[in-house]
Amino acid sequence: xxxxxVFIEAAYLLASILFILGLRSLTIPDRARxxxxxxxxxxxxxxxxxxxxxxxxxxxxxxxxxxxGSVIGYPLGVYVPMTAMPQRIAIxxxxxxxxxxxxGVAEYWHLGNGAEVSRPVMAALGFEVLFxxxxxxxxxxxxxxxxxxxxxxxxxxxxxxxxxxxxxxVAAALFAWLIADPAHPGAFYAMVALGLVFGVxxxxxxxxxxxxxxxxxxxxxxxxxxxxxxxxIGNNVLIIAGALxxxxxxxxxxxxxxxxNRSFANVxxxxxxxxxxxxxxxxxxxxxxxxxxxxxxxQLAYARLVIxxxxxxxxxxxxQHQVRExxxxxxxxxxxxxxxxxxxxxxxxxxxxxxxxxxxxxxEKLKEMDEINDEFKNADVALxxxxxxxxxxxxxxxxxSPIYGMPILNVDExxxxxxxxxxxxxxxxxxxxxxxxxxxxxxxxxxxxxxLAKLVHExxxx
Amino acid sequence: MPGLELIEIYVFVLAGFVGFFTIxxxxxxxxxxxxxxxxxxSAISLxxxxxxxxxxxxALPTILGFIAVTSATINVVGGFIITDRMLKMxxxxxxxxxxx
Numbered sequence: 001x002x003x004x005x006v007f008i009e010a011a012y013l014l015a016s017i018l019f020i021l022g023l024r025s026l027t028i029p030d031r032a033r034x035x036x037x038x039x040x041x042x043x044x045x046x047x048x049x050x051x052x053x054x055x056x057x058x059x060x061x062x063x064x065x066x067x068x069g070s071v072i073g074y075p076l077g078v079y080v081p082m083t084a085m086p087q088r089i090a091i092x093x094x095x096x097x098x099x100x101x102x103x104g105v106a107e108y109w110h111l112g113n114g115a116e117v118s119r120p121v122m123a124a125l126g127f128e129v130l131f132x133x134x135x136x137x138x139x140x141x142x143x144x145x146x147x148x149x150x151x152x153x154x155x156x157x158x159x160x161x162x163x164x165x166x167x168x169x170v171a172a173a174l175f176a177w178l179i180a181d182p183a184h185p186g187a188f189y190a191m192v193a194l195g196l197v198f199g200v201x202x203x204x205x206x207x208x209x210x211x212x213x214x215x216x217x218x219x220x221x222x223x224x225x226x227x228x229x230x231x232x233i234g235n236n237v238l239i240i241a242g243a244l245x246x247x248x249x250x251x252x253x254x255x256x257x258x259x260x261n262r263s264f265a266n267v268x269x270x271x272x273x274x275x276x277x278x279x280x281x282x283x284x285x286x287x288x289x290x291x292x293x294x295x296x297x298x299q300l301a302y303a304r305l306v307i308x309x310x311x312x313x314x315x316x317x318x319x320q321h322q323v324r325e326x327x328x329x330x331x332x333x334x335x336x337x338x339x340x341x342x343x344x345x346x347x348x349x350x351x352x353x354x355x356x357x358x359x360x361x362x363x364e365k366l367k368e369m370d371e372i373n374d375e376f377k378n379a380d381v382a383l384x385x386x387x388x389x390x391x392x393x394x395x396x397x398x399x400x401s402p403i404y405g406m407p408i409l410n411v412d413e414x415x416x417x418x419x420x421x422x423x424x425x426x427x428x429x430x431x432x433x434x435x436x437x438x439x440x441x442x443x444x445x446x447x448x449x450x451x452l453a454k455l456v457h458e459x460x461x462x
Numbered sequence: 463m464p465g466l467e468l469i470e471i472y473v474f475v476l477a478g479f480v481g482f483f484t485i486x487x488x489x490x491x492x493x494x495x496x497x498x499x500x501x502x503x504s505a506i507s508l509x510x511x512x513x514x515x516x517x518x519x520x521a522l523p524t525i526l527g528f529i530a531v532t533s534a535t536i537n538v539v540g541g542f543i544i545t546d547r548m549l550k551m552x553x554x555x556x557x558x559x560x561x562x
Contacts, residue, residue: 012509019503020480026496027487033549036499040542043506047538050509056516061528065515069535076536077543082551085494088544092501092537099534103510106523106530219497226504231470233510239470240477245504247481248496255490343490350493354548362555368490 004052011049012237018042019241023248029363046237082358083315086347087146090215093222094139100225101132101192107232108188117182124231126175126191131225133195134202139218141203142211146347152208164201167194209312209389211347212256213264220249252349259343259369261395261405288424291442293451296418297458303380306330306337307372309409310352311345313386313421313448322452323385324359329459335380338365340372340409342390373410382414384435386421386448392433417441420448495548502541508534 001009018038025035056062080088104125111117117125144150171194174187182188206214223245230238257264300306308323327337339361345352353366367375376382384391391411394401411417412435419436421443435441444451488496511534515527 015506016477019506020484022503023481023488023496023499024484026492026499027484027489029489029492029549029552030554032492032495032552033546036495036542036545036549039499039503040546043503043508043538043542046506046509047512050512053513055513057518058516058524061515061524062512062531065511065528065531066535069532070539072532073536073539073541074543076540077547080544082548085498085548089494089497089501092498092541095533095536096501096504096507099505099507099511099530099537102526102530102533103507103514106514106519106526110519110523216497219501223500223504226507227474229507229510231474233513234467234470235509236470236473238506238509239474241503241506243474243477244481244485245500247478248485248500251482251485252493252497255493341490348494349497350490350495353491354494354551357548357551357553360551360553363491363552364554366491 004054008049008053011045012235015042015046015049016237016240018045019244023244081318082354083318084147085351085354086211086215087143089348090139090143090146090218093215093218094136094143096222097132097135097139097225100222100229101129101136103229104128104132104232105189105192108185112183113185114178114183114188119179119182121232122179122182124228126178128225128228128232129188129192130171130175130195131221131228133192134199135218135221135225137196137199138203138214139199139222141200142214142218145203145206145208146211150204154207155204160201160205164198167198167201170194171198208347209344210260212344212349213253213260215348216249216252216256217264218249220246220253223247223249256344256349259407260403261407288437289439289442291418291444293444293454293458296442296444297455297462299381299416299418300326300330300335300383300455301333301459301462303330303335305375305379306335306381306383307376307379307411307414308337308339309345309382309384309387309391309411310339310341310356311385311387311390312347313388315346315351315355315386317386317448319385319449319452320355320359320361322449322456323356324361325456326452326459327361329456333459338367338372338375340369340376340382340411341366342369342387342409345387345390369407369409376410376413379414380416382411382417384411384417384419384421385452388421388433391435393435394433411435412438412440415440418444420444420446420451422447491552492549495545498541498545498548502537502545505534505537505541508538 019042022035022039025031108125145152171191174191178187223242227239227242330337341352389403391409393412395403395406395408511530514523515531
């Protein structure tokens with residue numbers, strides 16, 4: 001081994017160690033920041049190590065790419081608001097997949113359009129461009145839905161699953177053919193194209209509320225594409241980082257699916273809400289108890305334990321700072337405020353935690369579902385802000401409901417439930433929520449942010 | 463050109479295990495930063511892109527390499543910054559500044 005190779009491999013090894021330490025630090029919130037800074041250092045080490053690679057002879061395009069990428073990446077890191085985090089992450093999966101796919105295509109082209117590609121390398125390249133291509137378009141669709149450029153409701157047509165599965169089968173067949181004989185450029189590029197179309201057809205029929213699973217899954221695919229790149233060019237640090245990313249996305253998608261009591265297959269091909277069975281239990285005729293901000297404020301002001309249940313509605317209304325203000329007032333009156341975070345609240349894993357942390361709410365008050373569910377019966381008020389399905393008792397009782405079996409927050413056990421909601425329109429997929437009609441539930445209609453501001457105002461006056 | 467060696471499969475599987483056992487212990491609290499962190503880390507595909515863009519293998523690989531370097535750099539720069547921005551926000555209540 002030449003000294004240069006030793007240097008490069010040492011840099012990659014160091015980078016791999018720093019990446020693993022960085023991820024490990026995320027198990028302890030207090031150390032997470034320092035750990036990730038180490039991981040960033042690892043990235044720098046890996047880049048420096050690569051730049052001395054003997055194959056690199058020209059630097060102008062590299063420098064151009066680094067500069068353009070930094071100019072675009074910096075604002076994406078610094079200015080994107082926390083409420084927009086799901087779409088921000090979705091689009092970054094796309095960028096990662098673009099890099100992996102293009103490297104794969106260029107590699108194939110460079111090796112005589114497949115003529116000099118060995119079978120194992122072909123297998124790696126195939127996985128790389130397939131996972132890459134479907135992640136590119138899939139993430140872009142997810143981004144479009146989250147950014148509301150596309151309808152966030154499931155977009156479906158008859159026989160859609162058949163078309164998707166058919167495309168997947170053709171791509172797999174092309175892939176098998178290429179492994180048998182790599183020198184078929186037509187098949188290779190057709191496979192890339194199919195991957196791109198498949199990504200679209202995979203994500204379009206998935207509704208907004210299923211986005212946590214989709215984003216996690218795309219995270220996993222982007223990682224696997226990176227790992228496959230590592231196999232194709234024989235680079236261990238890529239394999240390691242890709243495996244870590246792949247494992248992470250996979251675990252998150254399992255956690256998310258479990259939190260919705262659904263299988264992967266059901267999320268991907270079930271097109272949730274495609275046929276909303278207009279929930280047999282209609283709430284027709286049941287009275288809704290509306291409450292004025294004045295009355296709600298009085299209840300909150302004298303509550304000893306208030307549990308806040310945030311949902312996507314809080315993110316949309318950007319109401320997290322008003323939540324903190326309200327909590328500060330309740331705490332000043334001697335009450336305790338805790339936050340119950342359902343795993344699939346919001347549009348991506350952990351989204352609510354980030355928003356509440358942004359509003360300076362100490363993280364030990366943010367409780368996971370299992371931790372808080374027994375507390376609801378002691379709560380004087382459960383304040384539901386823009387959450388719907390995660391507090392729907394139908395998940396426990398109504399076998400006909402599409403969300404039956406999903407673990408939910410036991411909000412209905414609280415002495416009083418106050419629901420902040422824009423109107424009585426049911427949430428996504430038109431599932432009625434009987435919680436809203438219960439005796440101990442009061443509805444405070446209006447924009448979450450405005451309602452919270454009114455509550456804060458009223459408590460201050462009292 | 464390196465062929466696919468068995469050792470690489472070992473590396474992949476073992477790294478997958480390390481990832482699995484590490485990441486299952488990340489609390490739900492930090493799942494969003496986790497996702498942006500792994501995303502930033504997997505932008506290590508920058509390493510492959512750099513070689514593609516700089517190895518002078520002809521116009522097409524260079525152009526594709528350039529786009530790949532750009533995309534991966536976006537994730538490296540943006541990803542680590544935004545992860546840090548998020549992690550910075552997670553604070554304890556610690557009145558009196560006592561640290562555990």
